[in-house]
Amino acid sequence: MAEEIKTDDNKILEEIGDYKYGFHDRDDNYVFKSERGLSREVVENISRMKGEPQWMLDFRLKAYEHYINRPMPNWGPTLDEIDFDNIFYYVKPTEKSEKNWDNVPDDIKNTFNKLGIPEAEQKFLAGVGAQYESEMVYHSILEHLEKQGVVFLSIEDGLKQYPDLFKEYFGTVIPIEDNKFAALNSAVWSGGSFVYVPKGVTVDLPLQAYFRLNTANVGQFERTLIIVDEGASVHYVEGCTAPQYTTNSFHSGVIEIIVKKGARSRYSTIQNWSTNVFNLVTQRAKVFANASHEWVDANLGSKLTMKYPSCYLMESGAHGEMLSMAFAGPGQTQDAGSKMMHFAPNTTSKIVSKSISKGGGRASYRGMVKVYKGSKGVKSNVVCDALLLDPKSRSDTYPTIEIDEDDVTIGHEASVSKVGEEQLFYLMSRGLSEEEATTMVVSGFIEPLVKELPMEYAVEMNRLIQLQMEGSIG
Amino acid sequence: MSQLEIKNLHVSIEDKEILKGLSLTINQGEIHAIMGPNGTGKSTLAYTLMGHPNYTVTKGEIIFKGKNVLELEPDERSRAGIFLAFQYPVAIPGVTVANFLRTAINSRRRAENPEDKGMPIPEFRKMLKEKMDTLKMDHNFAGRYLNDGFSGGEKKRAEILQMATLKPEIAILDETDSGLDIDALRIVSEGVNALSGPDLGVLVITHYQRLLNYIKPNFVHIMLDGRIVESGGADLALHLEEQGYDWVREKYEEPA
Numbered sequence: 001m002a003e004e005i006k007t008d009d010n011k012i013l014e015e016i017g018d019y020k021y022g023f024h025d026r027d028d029n030y031v032f033k034s035e036r037g038l039s040r041e042v043v044e045n046i047s048r049m050k051g052e053p054q055w056m057l058d059f060r061l062k063a064y065e066h067y068i069n070r071p072m073p074n075w076g077p078t079l080d081e082i083d084f085d086n087i088f089y090y091v092k093p094t095e096k097s098e099k100n101w102d103n104v105p106d107d108i109k110n111t112f113n114k115l116g117i118p119e120a121e122q123k124f125l126a127g128v129g130a131q132y133e134s135e136m137v138y139h140s141i142l143e144h145l146e147k148q149g150v151v152f153l154s155i156e157d158g159l160k161q162y163p164d165l166f167k168e169y170f171g172t173v174i175p176i177e178d179n180k181f182a183a184l185n186s187a188v189w190s191g192g193s194f195v196y197v198p199k200g201v202t203v204d205l206p207l208q209a210y211f212r213l214n215t216a217n218v219g220q221f222e223r224t225l226i227i228v229d230e231g232a233s234v235h236y237v238e239g240c241t242a243p244q245y246t247t248n249s250f251h252s253g254v255i256e257i258i259v260k261k262g263a264r265s266r267y268s269t270i271q272n273w274s275t276n277v278f279n280l281v282t283q284r285a286k287v288f289a290n291a292s293h294e295w296v297d298a299n300l301g302s303k304l305t306m307k308y309p310s311c312y313l314m315e316s317g318a319h320g321e322m323l324s325m326a327f328a329g330p331g332q333t334q335d336a337g338s339k340m341m342h343f344a345p346n347t348t349s350k351i352v353s354k355s356i357s358k359g360g361g362r363a364s365y366r367g368m369v370k371v372y373k374g375s376k377g378v379k380s381n382v383v384c385d386a387l388l389l390d391p392k393s394r395s396d397t398y399p400t401i402e403i404d405e406d407d408v409t410i411g412h413e414a415s416v417s418k419v420g421e422e423q424l425f426y427l428m429s430r431g432l433s434e435e436e437a438t439t440m441v442v443s444g445f446i447e448p449l450v451k452e453l454p455m456e457y458a459v460e461m462n463r464l465i466q467l468q469m470e471g472s473i474g
Numbered sequence: 475m476s477q478l479e480i481k482n483l484h485v486s487i488e489d490k491e492i493l494k495g496l497s498l499t500i501n502q503g504e505i506h507a508i509m510g511p512n513g514t515g516k517s518t519l520a521y522t523l524m525g526h527p528n529y530t531v532t533k534g535e536i537i538f539k540g541k542n543v544l545e546l547e548p549d550e551r552s553r554a555g556i557f558l559a560f561q562y563p564v565a566i567p568g569v570t571v572a573n574f575l576r577t578a579i580n581s582r583r584r585a586e587n588p589e590d591k592g593m594p595i596p597e598f599r600k601m602l603k604e605k606m607d608t609l610k611m612d613h614n615f616a617g618r619y620l621n622d623g624f625s626g627g628e629k630k631r632a633e634i635l636q637m638a639t640l641k642p643e644i645a646i647l648d649e650t651d652s653g654l655d656i657d658a659l660r661i662v663s664e665g666v667n668a669l670s671g672p673d674l675g676v677l678v679i680t681h682y683q684r685l686l687n688y689i690k691p692n693f694v695h696i697m698l699d700g701r702i703v704e705s706g707g708a709d710l711a712l713h714l715e716e717q718g719y720d721w722v723r724e725k726y727e728e729p730a
Binding site: 446448 | 524525526527528547548549551552553557560563566567568569574577578581582619636640
């Protein structure tokens with residue numbers, strides 16, 4: 001008996017420790033850390049630490065085997081610099097989800113009160129804008145969601161609390177065998193979100209990862225599963241504009257989304273990893289009859305990002321969309337794009353890709369549109385615009401279009417532009433410095449994406465672009 | 475009183491001399507018109523005054539408020555009080571007129587006082603609406619992307635809106651009448667007239683006399699082959715309207 005009480009005490013002490021350290025991001029804040037490098041034991045340990053059912057352990061081990069045996073991809077930027085043996089594949093964060101508005105980062109809160117929002121201003125001046133609601137209280141949002149039957153949990157809690165639903169969909173959109181890094185993620189995943197939106201429910205506010213508040217600790221192998229049931233609608237927002245400094249130089253996430261008949265979903269990402277990070281992400285949505293999915297994807301940070309969010313358009317009337325922006329600064333490579341796979345007739349897709357390269361940075365669009373035999377009446381349009389800020393920087397386009405059906409309409413446009421001397425002169429003739437003028441041209445270039453973001457992110461995004469541009473004019 | 479003084483200005487583009495010793499003085503409160511045939515260097519003068527990097531001043535001076543303008547970057551000239559209404563305004567996609575104007579105003583305020591927090595939004599909105607009303611512009615103009623998909627008339631009106639907002643001391647209107655129908659011409663001219671007064675000096679550059687029916691100049695100059703060859707009052711423009719440029723050419727052009 002005495003021993004048990006002692007154990008409880010320890011647990012309490014541990015939890016106090018957790019709370020105390022939970023919001024920093026230092027190595028010593030973690031209660032458990034696996035050895036460097038990957039082995040079968042590491043995978044088993046992860047599963048055991050999480051108290052997972054046997055099927056998940058089996059899944060992980062199968063993925064591990066696949067990962068080990070699969071060669072490195074050789075079609076894109078080089079990955080030689082990644083030292084896979086020097087990575088911690090599992091770090092248990094000490095987070096305790098503290099559902100409290102006070103814990104929402106000040107940065108994000110401040111934006112609620114901030115004026116000077118270009119998008120809002122535009123509307124305001126045009127006389128159609130509404131005042132921004134600042135009374136977004138975190139608790140009431142969650143309560144509101146719960147009442148609607150919306151499930152919004154960490155991926156671990158999702159597996160525990162909704163085992164059947166979880167098992168039905170997990171790994172069905174992105175199978176283990178999809179690619180080497182999806183296999184790696186499947187073996188060692190940790191952290192991420194589990195979302196279920198019931199039939200016919202419209203989630204009227206964007207679901208933002210920071211509602212869950214353990215996102216500060218989102219790991220390098222995050223895994224998210226979103227199920228949007230028939231006729232439902234949701235917008236999920238991932239990421240933060242604040243630079244995410246991390247000692248982990250490798251991030252490989254997997255995002256799976258199921259959009260059922262007549263449902264709508266949008267997944268917005270703002271990625272700003274510190275510039276030592278290799279970011280290899282697999283994101284895919286399976287879209288069913290008359291449903292639609294949109295990716296809105298902004299990549300600013302990292303040393304190398306390889307990311308091609310895709311839509312598998314499974315049934316007639318499905319629509320997929322990708323709106324992406326990549327900013328490649330000095331020493332950065334952004335290899336991003338999208339895949340639209342048309343498996344059914346009358347499916348439609350649209351890709352708009354914008355990239356900005358600065359100071360020798362390299363941004364590439366790599367995309368694929370594929371129309372399978374029998375998919376009549378498919379429409380797809382791809383637009384790639386690249387903006388080069390100086391002659392050192394580089395932009396490439398690698399579009400692939402495979403069509404096994406005659407009755408289709410496919411469009412592709414690509415443009416590369418430089419910030420024009422005439423634009424700069426025009427803006428400077430109004431009193432803007434060269435730096436302000438360049439920033440303004442860049443902000444305008446990405447405006448089509450920024451205006452799709454929730455307002456507080458749009459504000460942050462604009463400020464972030466300003467920061468990226470600072471000091472960029474010699 | 476602010477004075478723009480151009481002395482013996484020689485300007486080249488890629489080693490080709492375009493302006494060949496042009497002199498002109500404009501005081502605040504005065505309206506000057508420069509007329510001349512195409513290709514005579516009128517727009518070169520406008521761009522040079524604003525500091526376009528492609529135009530090289532090889533000789534001469536531009537003095538504004540006692541300062542050597544040639545040492546200033548375009549943004550510094552703008553903040554000093556010089557404004558150029560472009561013949562071909564440049565589109566800035568994705569940047570609204572309102573956002574652009576507010577950035578321009580705040581940039582000027584910050585140049586004056588680095589601590590400046592910028593013009594408060596309500597004040598800016600009020601000001602912008604007033605200016606748009608003066609120019610008979612729809613308020614939703616403020617939310618459109620600058621010059622992006624604007625008609626010719628809209629572009630020119632946007633230029634005058636910028637002029638109204640930035641309150642220059644010397645404004646150069648480069649072929650502001652080109653591409654305008656008669657209604658647009660009238661509206662733009664009314665805008666300029668509403669802004670002119672003792673605090674504003676205006677240099678109207680135009681090929682045709684018709685703009686001068688609306689904006690009445692105090693002085694008219696005729697430009698030919700990179701120089702001002704004739705100067706006079708408003709009647710000189712009327713004379714040109716009747717006689718065309720041939721007599722000027724005959725009088726001043728060296729026989730080929």
